[in-house]
Amino acid sequence: MNNDANSCTLPLEDIMPFMIAAVGSRNQSDANQSYLLYRWPVKHIQIDIIEYLNFAFSTTELDNNLEKCVNSSFTDDINQRFSASCTFTIESKMYSFIIVLDNKKFENSPFILEQIYDFTYLMACTSKYHIIHSIPIFNVTPILRGFLLDYGTFVISSLDSPLIDKQLTFPLPFPHDFLAKCLTSHLQTQMTTVITSSFEVKSKQMAHFLSYFLLPNQKTFSSDKIFDVPLQGFFIQCIQPPTSVTTPQISSNAQHQKIKMPLEELIQFQRPWTYINIDSMTVIQCPSIESQKMYRSQYRHSILFAFDADHNEINKRLTSIFSRYKPNIDVGTSEWAIKAIKVLEDAPSQMKNFVGEQKTTEIMEKAVTMISLVNGILENTAAVFIDPVQLKEIGRIISVTDKEELQMVSSVSQLFDKSMFRKTEAKRRDMLIQMMNSV
Known part of the structure; x- marks a missing residue:
């Protein structure tokens, strides 16, 4: 998942002043099965892992399917830390993965919290697999940091570099019918739009045009920074044109061409999406809101959580999923x-x-x-x-x-x-x- 060129270059402690990630058993006497996987800053912090995990157990309902993350805030001596936890069972023993963050940056930020919950779920699944197969639990730490770098890119961009209102000069260098189609699809997919072009200025112009049609809190979670691949969480974002030969392609019957798209990133989006390729003047949508949810779930369980699958098996599963995941290339204009x-x-x-x-x-x-x-x-x-x-x-x-x-x-x-x-x-x-x- 981690893309070095895309990852946040700032130290993680600059993004979030405080964080711990831990996994452990509910049994307080089973201290040898409670592990602190990550924390920062490292110095001058005394952490009682059992205290944090017990708090997670007291605020989290058991969910064998790992589909629920519950959040709450610590108070008083733990300084209102925000927590998200996901609880699971292995052979009747209850475990919990918990992530604890500085509360101040995340309160009233539902889109960031959505990403934190997703991250918590992913790491709970990863931890469960390691425990079941007796793999050293600290092998989770580099995986955890890789995910954090991707999520950190979203967090730092949305908190410190949101899409700023910019006065555009009209008319824009796009045909009216293309602009109208982009706007129609943008609103049909809950304002979640990925833009690409060989000319960065055109991507930024399209991003700022569509930003006129965002809610105020959605502008905060949009960016005209050019990323390598789409990042989950943003509403409007710009990316480099896909160039990898391994990028899945879809056929456009109308234009008789193969369209390279970052489908493996787009299929993981929690919201429906629009993909705008300015160079080819194409507008593409995810299949439907419910189809997006269904295929996202299939991808996660067949690919992300396929810890035992080898490279050939993963490719086979990817081929199967993308043979059925059919983005809409026939977008209308309202x-x-x-x-x-x-x-x-x-x-x-x-x-x-x-x-x-x-x-x-x-x-x-x-x-x-x-x-x-x-x-x-x-x-x-x-x-x-x-x-x-x-x-x-x-x-x-x-x-x-x-x-x-x-x-x-x-x-x-x-x-x-x-x-x-x-x-x-x-x-x-x-x-x-x-x-x-x-x-």
Whole structure:
């Protein structure tokens, strides 16, 4: 996972002033099975591993499947350290992996916490494997540091180098229909967009254009820094054009070309994603929100946690996964996006940020109204999900003009209510397409 060129060059203690990572048994008398895997700063800190682990056990429900991470804050003598822990069992004995961080930098930062929970889960799985197979537990430490460098890059970039508002000169050097397609897909994938171009200035221009259509806290977790590969956690980010011959490729029927994409990084994203290649003027989306979750889970368990698999077996599994993981290359353009770009272009320079905020708020309000209408219909009809006719009526009420805008609103609504997918797209994988075609 770690990419040296991408990794944060600052010492980890400069990113997070305090951290420990530990794994151990719940049995206090079993002290020889409680291990401090990592800590900094090393000097002048007295750490009672059992104290931390007992705190983790007292605040974490048992989860044999390692799917739940629970967080809480230490107080008083432990100076409000933030903790995330994941508990698991081996032969009826309970263990916990816990990570403890300085609380001040992470409070009220849900997107950073999301990454910390994911990291905790990964390291709990790794620790469990080492314990089961009697592999020295301290072999986990270099793996842990490798993951930390990747997560550290995201943390330091988002905390210290967020995407700053920048006045763009219009018209931009992109065709209007391409801009509209980029904006449509950007909103259809919950504002999570990866941009690449051979010309860095074009990547940055696209990043700043799309940043007009972000929520304030999403701007904090966006960057126009050019990374080598996509990093989890960002909303808008820019990367170098993929060049490796091992990069998975997908076919574009419309353009009759092979498109190199960093699919192995994109499949690990927790949110849906848009991939914009400015050089080829292509816009590609993940298959669907639920498909992204499903294939992400498959990748993690088949590849990341395949500690016993050799190189050939890993390649075989990768081939199998990517033969089924089909990004959407037929991205539509919404009338809403075309009009929004026109309004933005016509606005005075000092008003463009305000116009972008207003247009983004417009989609947010439609999404919240959609949630209310869907819940109201389900309560009144005792139905399990909304059918296409009802969805069409909801679209009319909230003034949606086409199926692409409806998909934008539906996707954004899931930022506020994750059950919206089940309520509006249940039963079949292609339900969303059928519903959108009813508009």
